[in-house]
């Protein structure tokens with residue numbers, strides 16, 4: 222929270238995107254007990270447990286609520302399913318479906334998530350920041366339009382060219398619902414929130430302004446109008462040079478950086494405020510010198526300004542939990558060797 226206020230801390234605080242997940246045996250055990258992935262997201266007991274697991278094991282400085290960005294389309298009755306080996310699936314939406322969307326019942330459908338946040342604030346150490354989150358409208362829309370994940374978001378890009386008005390309506394609608402969702406998380410005890418725009422990198426220049434910046438600005442303005450103290454991290458993965466004005470245009474307090482962002486550019490971005498990132502998750506899989514060199518380069522380039530140490534995207538299932546132990550030790554200055 223100090224870094225989000227613009228302070229420089231040495232060592233920097235750290236957490237990892239997807240820190241609760243399949244690389245941890247204790248996660249896989251709870252996941253097996255919970256039933257489906259959505260059952261896990263909507264069980265306050267199990268969701269609290271898996272959020273706490275990486276905090277117990279590694280003592281990260283922040284816990285991120287265990288849920289998924291796709292609980293919003295689920296609450297909008299898009300028939301969201303997570304089937305083993307297929308990733309998320311749902312009923313693809315068309316222009317008529319978009320205009321028929323209703324915000325009624327969304328917040329009450331998500332009540333178990335807010336209960337998880339309340340449990341967590343009670344059970345977490347006081348010094349551990351609790352992060353809430355939502356997906357950015359563009360990223361959530363890509364799944365709603367295609368009905369599943371795609372490598373390049375071609376279905377949503379095409380839909381936006383063909384049905385511009387309906388598409389903008391969808392993004393504005395998702396921005397409103399997401400702002401309400403974040404306000405509820407903050408009221409339940411989240412200290413700060415992150416907006417995940419995982420697919421921002423496939424947008425052209427004009428579309429980045431309209432589909433990535435405008436809806437995220439709308440969420441941030443709406444949340445801050447109601448909760449002026451709220452701190453918001455915005456992560457636009459793959460945004461590259463567009464990050465130059467992203468903080469200023471969206472009003473985010475901190476910006477997340479993926480591993481493709483050059484550290485010299487990251488240093489520039491850090492002059493305007495806190496940055497978060499940006500270790501390649503594959504360095505955590507590799508371990509050893511690849512891990513150590515990646516950490517050292519980030520600390521050297523960004524350690525003298527406001528930095529929240531993180532990966533450049535989520536940790537992957539094949540990461541060795543021992544490599545994460547080494548990462549934490551090294552960021553905290555206890556020269557951990559991951560060999």
Ligand code: CP3
Pocket residue numbers: 237238239240241242243252258285286287288289290291303305306307308309354356360370417419535
């Ligand atoms: O970071 C955390 O530890 C908090 C929990 C979290 C999850 N998903 C848990 C999860 C967060 C913040 C997310 C965000 C999310 N979900 C994003 C944005 C960030 C990103 O990674 O790009 C996106 C695009 C999604 C949609 C989604 N959910 C995908 C593409 C998948 C993978 C499907 C698969 O089978 O691998 C999920 C499932 C998911 N969400 C898992 C976890 C731990 C794995 C599912 C399982 O346990 O079976």
